Amino acid sequence: MSNVRIATLRSWVPTIATLAIVAIVLVALAMLGGRTLPERQGPPIEQLAVERTDLTRGVIALTVRNTGPDPVQVAQAFVNDAYVDLTGGEQPIERLEAVTLRLDYPWQDGQPYLVSLLTATGVVIEHEIPAAVNTPRASGGFFAVMTLLGTYVGIIPVVLGMLFLPTLRRLGQRGTRVLLGVTVGLLVFLAVDATLEGVELAESNGGAFGGPALVVLGAVVAYLSLSAVDHRLRDRQQHAQEPGGLRLALLISTGIGLHNLGEGLAIGAAYAVGELALGAALVIGFTIQNTTEGLAIVSPLTRQRRPTVLQLLGLGILAGAPAIAGALLGAAVNNAELSAFLIGIGVGAIAQVVVQIAPSLRDKAGKILAPATASGITAGLLAMYLTGLFVV
Template identity: 45%
Template sequence: MTVPATAAGRWASLWGLAIVPLLLLGAVLAYLVATGGGLKTLQGPPVEQLKVSRVTLPERGVIQVHLVNDGPQTVTVPQVMVDDAFWSFTAQPAGPIPRLGRATLTIPYPWVDGEAHKVALLTSLGTVFEAEIPVATLTPQPGRDLFVRFGLVGLYVGVVPVVLGMLWFPWMRRLSARAMNFILALTVGLLVYLAVGTYLDAQEFAAALPAFWQGTPAVLLIALLTLGVLLALGGKRQPEEAPLGLSYRIATGIGLHNLGEGLAIGAAFALGEAALGTFLILGFTLHNITEGLGIVAPVVRQKPRFIQFALLALIAGGPAILGTWLGGFAFNPVLATIFLAVGVGAIVQVVWEVGRLVARNTAALGAPLVGWSTLGGFTVGVALMYFTAFFVKF
């Protein structure tokens, strides 16, 4: 009977040692909150901070401003100005906005279709937070017709160019081993460009997040965590499954990148910038055709079934459809940042695996890893993505 008591005593002692520092930390934090660290007399005026997450125009004559309080204390918005004139409004929920709280201000204002408008929010302490409507137009509402049209846009941008790029598969099967190694090095260049572009897109969305999300470091941390998880899982795969599995992983990384492209297109149309949205559709369609080549490159010496080609195209291009829906109907910068950060990690992991494949093929050919063939393929891959991106950068 003494052994269980001894074991129980050890567990109690172990947890006691773990909990005591936490209890002491709680006491210190309570003291700091109560006394302000002994520096309450030096405190300045309260700090107010609001983040306008989105401005929507749900119907004619109505403006809705969606707010997040990312400051250290409660904020009250008693007055609103639209185009330099004070205007009545209602808030939901009413009253002060607590820290990390959200509110939606509904302003009955006769906005003019196609014109720009400026909204200014005045807090109880006189701080002014502004939001701009670049082109006033009704915010798209979920409906069957628009849902189908946005879905078709995503199909044109994501799935169609990937399928067209995959049609190079029969031609690639006739290439020599050296030529195929060039294509694989080209694939590495494509993926490196996509990794850099996806990271920058994620940082752009992260910059629009409230400060408490810590968007900039979060992107890097999520990408590194994704990379680590995928590398850990990769160690358990069977070697004979590598070619087709690698193609699926390339398609997944590209799909997460294409999700960001769909978000950009949908958001452009939601903001009334139809010309920009059309410009992005044309540019991304051209930009994405090279992705299909990179997806099928690892399986050139294999004989995949038609259903596998269809799944690869859907995995790589389908997220563009989802992104267009989200960007047009319910854009969420938090989810956009997370998805793109995961995409960065996934693409970097695929770069690692394709790079290893290039290294093995190069060794089998008796050539140096960094030679004119591999360096040329990498450069061509980056150049293809860089110059086709001229059609989508502005």
């Protein structure tokens, strides 16, 4: 063995020894630490979060998870103060364990119900069903509806917005900066709106796996991942001499696509529990709002050579198609933790895109927030706010 390898191995000895000491201490604490501490005083802390409500004719099935520190034994169940037969909760529910409780009750379509779970210690945990509706089952027709809905609210609006590229090409250099400012305003609004939605969704489910921290985790993961992708694209651009506008359009399309994934999750989940009114109002509302996303994608291409039809179509599908996947996943899984994490990914992706666009907003004096650019950002924010009013 060479001297270099011996020196390398010796340099790792302190690190290995430190890891071994840490592992030994952790094992000792796990085995002995709990025995040396006094028992907690007071009644047990019992918390259950309802993760999913599944309604079939004459049955209400609740998937509940123990989000507290102590085991929970469900003793009885009531629906609108009426005692109902309960199966599925015979054994105590351990921390972070999830079980499905089956309540036999002749519910009626469209009626509100209040489900009360009584634990063995007398704690009452309530869950409200605003309007009972038969839970849709995964079938060919179900997947077809979700695919069609995702196409309506995702791909079609984005492609329609991209059709304005020839009109946008007539803008001068100052007009291009204003347009990029509008893009930043659109993206910032999407990021803020998604953050609020993700935090609210995470908090509504008991926070067993981190709550709002899942949104932050998703955002950081997406930001770092897209930064790595951007670095790779920059290297390819330098070797192949690709136009920078196409690279930025690709990043914008990716960021919007990840946002539309979260949007599709919300749509699919709302459809699964009967809270989504399918119809022309929904389609038109999302078309008006998401058309602005297409404008954001093509805005970096106004000063570049003409992209091919296949390139534009690819950008549109990349931005819009995730809405289909989100709708399918949201309707089939309907998991709040997963939805919060994916919404966070969309937020982080949008934040990374905004950082990429910011240098292009500088005017000749080097100012990013020049009056014209600031006006564009404000216009983007207002456009997203006003078009959002059309979404029911």
